Amino acid sequence: MALIFTQRADDWLRRGMAGAFASVVLGITGIYYYAPPEYTRVGYAPKQPVAYSHELHAGRLGLSCLYCHTGVEESSVAKIPPTQTCINCHQAIKADSPQLEAIRVSWAGGSPIRWERVHQTPDYVYFNHAVHVRRGVGCVSCHGKVNEMPVVVHEKPLSMGWCLECHRHPEEHLRPPDQATNFEWQPPQGQNQRDFGLTLKDQFGIRAPETCTGCHR
Amino acid sequence: MSRDGEEMKEPPLIGGNHSFHSLTDLICGLVERRAPAWWWIALMVCSSAALTGGLMTAYVISTGIGVWGMNQTVGWAFDITNFVFWVGIGHAGTLISAILFLFRQKWRSALNRFAEAMTLFAVACAGLFVTIHLGRTWMFWYLAPAPNVNMIFPNFRSPLSWDFAAVATYATVSTLFWYYGLIPDFATLRDRATRWLPQHIYGLLALGWRGSGRHWHNYETGYLMLAGLATPLVVSVHTIVSFDFATSVIPGWHTTIFPPYFVAGAIFSGLAMVLTLILPLRVACGLKDVVTSRHLEILCKLILTTGLLMGYGYTIEAAGAWYSGNMFESYLAYNRATGPYAWCYWTMIACNVLAPQLFWFRWFRTTPFAMFLISLLVNVGMWFERFVIVVTSLHRDYLPSSWKMFYPTWVDIALLIGAFGLFSTAFLLFLRFVPMVAVSEVKAFLPQADPHAGGHGSSGDPAPLDRGPMEIVGDDLLEDEDEDTAVHGVLARYATPGELRAAAGQVRAAGYRKFDTFSPFPIHGMDHAMGLSRSRVRFFTFVGGLTGVTFAQTLQWFLSTSIYPLVTGGKPLNSAEAFVPISFETMVLYATFGTILGMLLLNRLPRLYHPLFRGRDFGRATDDGFFLAINADDPAFDPDRIVSLLDRSGALSLEAVRGE
Numbered sequence: 012m013a014l015i016f017t018q019r020a021d022d023w024l025r026r027g028m029a030g031a032f033a034s035v036v037l038g039i040t041g042i043y044y045y046a047p048p049e050y051t052r053v054g055y056a057p058k059q060p061v062a063y064s065h066e067l068h069a070g071r072l073g074l075s076c077l078y079c080h081t082g083v084e085e086s087s088v089a090k091i092p093p094t095q096t097c098i099n100c101h102q103a104i105k106a107d108s109p110q111l112e113a114i115r116v117s118w119a120g121g122s123p124i125r126w127e128r129v130h131q132t133p134d135y136v137y138f139n140h141a142v143h144v145r146r147g148v149g150c151v152s153c154h155g156k157v158n159e160m161p162v163v164v165h166e167k168p169l170s171m172g173w174c175l176e177c178h179r180h181p182e183e184h185l186r187p188p189d190q191a192t193n194f195e196w197q198p199p200q201g202q203n204q205r206d207f208g209l210t211l212k213d214q215f216g217i218r219a220p221e222t223c224t225g226c227h228r
Numbered sequence: 229m230s231r232d233g234e235e236m237k238e239p240p241l242i243g244g245n246h247s248f249h250s251l252t253d254l255i256c257g258l259v260e261r262r263a264p265a266w267w268w269i270a271l272m273v274c275s276s277a278a279l280t281g282g283l284m285t286a287y288v289i290s291t292g293i294g295v296w297g298m299n300q301t302v303g304w305a306f307d308i309t310n311f312v313f314w315v316g317i318g319h320a321g322t323l324i325s326a327i328l329f330l331f332r333q334k335w336r337s338a339l340n341r342f343a344e345a346m347t348l349f350a351v352a353c354a355g356l357f358v359t360i361h362l363g364r365t366w367m368f369w370y371l372a373p374a375p376n377v378n379m380i381f382p383n384f385r386s387p388l389s390w391d392f393a394a395v396a397t398y399a400t401v402s403t404l405f406w407y408y409g410l411i412p413d414f415a416t417l418r419d420r421a422t423r424w425l426p427q428h429i430y431g432l433l434a435l436g437w438r439g440s441g442r443h444w445h446n447y448e449t450g451y452l453m454l455a456g457l458a459t460p461l462v463v464s465v466h467t468i469v470s471f472d473f474a475t476s477v478i479p480g481w482h483t484t485i486f487p488p489y490f491v492a493g494a495i496f497s498g499l500a501m502v503l504t505l506i507l508p509l510r511v512a513c514g515l516k517d518v519v520t521s522r523h524l525e526i527l528c529k530l531i532l533t534t535g536l537l538m539g540y541g542y543t544i545e546a547a548g549a550w551y552s553g554n555m556f557e558s559y560l561a562y563n564r565a566t567g568p569y570a571w572c573y574w575t576m577i578a579c580n581v582l583a584p585q586l587f588w589f590r591w592f593r594t595t596p597f598a599m600f601l602i603s604l605l606v607n608v609g610m611w612f613e614r615f616v617i618v619v620t621s622l623h624r625d626y627l628p629s630s631w632k633m634f635y636p637t638w639v640d641i642a643l644l645i646g647a648f649g650l651f652s653t654a655f656l657l658f659l660r661f662v663p664m665v666a667v668s669e670v671k672a673f674l675p676q677a678d679p680h681a682g683g684h685g686s687s688g689d690p691a692p693l694d695r696g697p698m699e700i701v702g703d704d705l706l707e708d709e710d711e712d713t714a715v716h717g718v719l720a721r722y723a724t725p726g727e728l729r730a731a732a733g734q735v736r737a738a739g740y741r742k743f744d745t746f747s748p749f750p751i752h753g754m755d756h757a758m759g760l761s762r763s764r765v766r767f768f769t770f771v772g773g774l775t776g777v778t779f780a781q782t783l784q785w786f787l788s789t790s791i792y793p794l795v796t797g798g799k800p801l802n803s804a805e806a807f808v809p810i811s812f813e814t815m816v817l818y819a820t821f822g823t824i825l826g827m828l829l830l831n832r833l834p835r836l837y838h839p840l841f842r843g844r845d846f847g848r849a850t851d852d853g854f855f856l857a858i859n860a861d862d863p864a865f866d867p868d869r870i871v872s873l874l875d876r877s878g879a880l881s882l883e884a885v886r887g888e
Contacts, residue, residue, distance in 0.1 A: 014837070015841070168377070222794065
């Protein structure tokens with residue numbers, strides 16, 4: 012009978028099977044590397060309409076976060092400041108700087124500046140800034156060292172698994188509530204973060220919810 | 229009882245006076261010949277329906293399941309009705325292929341291939357409904373415990389998780405079992421094909437199968453293992469589907485009768501579907517010799533039996549409602565029989581309990597038209613049974629203020645039609661590209677396949693028939709040493725399986741070890757004749773099963789207690805009992821993988837090329853040829869001795885095969 016497959020066919024079959032196996036492994040690895048927010052969200056640093064530097068204002072000048080992001084201690088959202096907040100200082104300081112042209116136009120015309128939003132939780136997540144800040148979760152825990160960022164970068168993944176890590180072990184991130192906006196805070200001498208955090212957890216009766224309805228209402 | 233033996237004998241399994249070759253021709257011809265006109269017409273009708281189903285699926289996924297007729301009270305309707313209906317249809321395929329195999333019901337071989345195909349396509353339809361009913365279909369993968377950034381995992385204490393494991397395992401195992409049975413038949417198609425494309429496609433699918441006795445030995449053990457695994461699996465699947473209902477607190481669902489009653493109903497509906505399909509097909513495809521009236525009669529009797537079980541189930545449901553003294557249960561039974569959906573209930577009773585009673589009469593079991601009609605009625609009745617269970621139980625529950633009616637929308641109905649279109653289109657394509665009867669299995673039930681052919685009970689093997697002198701293929705047999713390619717071995721052909729078996733015994737007795745036999749079907753007793761020890765495939769099955777059960781149990785325990793410790797329904801985090809169903813399903817899944825892997829590894833498959841394929845008539849090894857090959861690297865290999873030995877053993881022809 013005539014041969015259908017030669018010896019080489021088996022070599023090709025073996026190569027094909029190895030190739031298929033490798034593609035599956037590569038595909039799965041690729042999805043796990045490229046799909047999570049650790050890859051898609053971390054590092055997001057959009058160009059803002061005004062080259063506002065947190066590194067200058069919050070870092071070198073030592074402006075408090077709360078000066079601009081008012082309401083973070085009372086409200087579920089940390090507000091983006093209106094042009095008024097900028098003008099408070101910049102009507103006197105560097106009032107003619109070309110970099111501030113957009114601010115002056117906005118102030119004169121009354122139309123707000125369209126800042127690019129960096130951090131955003133999905134609509135189905137109920138996140139309350141006030142609850143976190145007033146129980147001593149510092150800004151730095153979720154936003155990173157903003158005081159060192161000339162351009163704000165999305166530093167943490169803000170994925171659900173990442174939220175849960177802290178909700179299961181809040182002591183790793185707790186600090187005295189009045190230190191919430193302090194980027195340089197360290198636990199007191201002789202105590203590590205864990206033990207100090209546990210004391211605070213007890214003191215404030217912190218029971219971070221781990222059930223679905225804690226965040227999805 | 230001094231009855232004459234003839235009268236007690238069962239009628240033959242295969243009608244007509246078929247030879248091995250005519251049977252191959254009959255069944256493979258269906259795939260090889262041009263498609264008949266009826267096939268094209270049927271395909272046109274069915275694929276139009278399937279296309280409707282496809283469009284509706286896209287519409288439902290893109291728009292949301294609000295386009296269905298369900299409401300707050302009736303939260304499950306056509307989606308789950310269709311899901312349970314289709315999963316149930318599938319069960320008959322596995323009953324025939326696995327359970328009846330374990331019971332040594334030889335007649336199953338005529339039906340198992342196409343019944344298993346029916347299983348696959350029915351499970352695909354079921355999968356379609358259960359997937360789109362999720363609403364956000366693209367989140368489907370959340371059903372599996374895949375590590376994800378949200379760190380959320382399925383709730384293993386929920387029957388819905390078990391259901392996913394059961395249906396996914398069932399689909400996978402059924403597909404693999406089906407393919408496993410197909411390997412020898414793909415080889416037959418490969419060797420018969422004359423055009424390049426079918427040769428290569430069937431060749432790849434056959435994995436280089438050549439009907440070796442050593443291969444059959446492992447293959448048969450593997451088949452037995454797979455049947456043994458599929459048997460509890462099929463019972464577990466509809467049991468778990470019934471748990472979706474039975475573990476809830478809805479009157480009409482919360483009953484212990486559900487698991488056996490669901491399994492019986494599944495087999496009942498599936499057998500009816502088998503009958504509906506085979507009655508026209510055996511005429512259209514000319515398979516009356518293979519699927520005889522005896523087969524049909526057995527199917528009718530099975531339908532009658534399971535129909536009686538269904539009647540028992542319905543009675544117990546009503547009796548349970550009365551005996552419980554529970555107001556809601558009693559009302560449910562009353563509402564089913566007299567409420568707004570009473571017509572569904574009585575359709576169900578008429579079709580499922582009353583109609584099969586006609587099978588008590590021989591006339592109904594032997595008249596194709598009557599059988600066809602009753603099988604259609606059972607199909608309709610079983611669909612209505614699923615509808616009654618799902619919708620009438622929900623539409624009036626505890627609070628009269630929330631009572632509501634369900635009316636299907638046009639999308640519901642179009643999807644129902646679409647699923648039938650998908651099922652029948654897939655089935656028509658199956659008929660065209662895959663042999664619809666397991667060729668290698670039915671051949672083994674021809675009278676001449678019995679190695680004792682020519683007188684049962686006679687001692688030893690039959691003497692070789694008078695065949696004239698042995699033919700030597702080619703003149704260069706083993707002698708000319710100056711050929712470039714070395715001799716691989718000697719290939720001898722025999723006329724009957726009995727002679728091949730006897731020859732294998734003689735070759736072994738003569739001291740040869742590196743020899744093999746080749747036959748289109750496994751020959752009874754060949755493993756003894758060849759001196760093969762018990763197949764080691766079973767160890768692969770065992771290791772696979774053990775890996776599966778350990779993996780699933782560890783995974784569920786670890787995820788539920790450490791990674792995702794979420795209390796649901798007040799149950800403990802480590803709910804060992806609740807982890808049993810998924811552990812069982814995973815065990816079956818891994819044991820199936822192990823079995824198939826074991827068969828392939830032990831047989832050194834896939835191996836597309838083999839020197840023996842150069843043998844002149846070797847293509848007949850997958851049709852009607854019986855071969856014996858002795859390898860040249862056998863220490864006892866001596867050409868002159870072999871020629872005389874094989875001549876004495878009754879070989880028809882002898883050929884030296886060259887090649888690496």
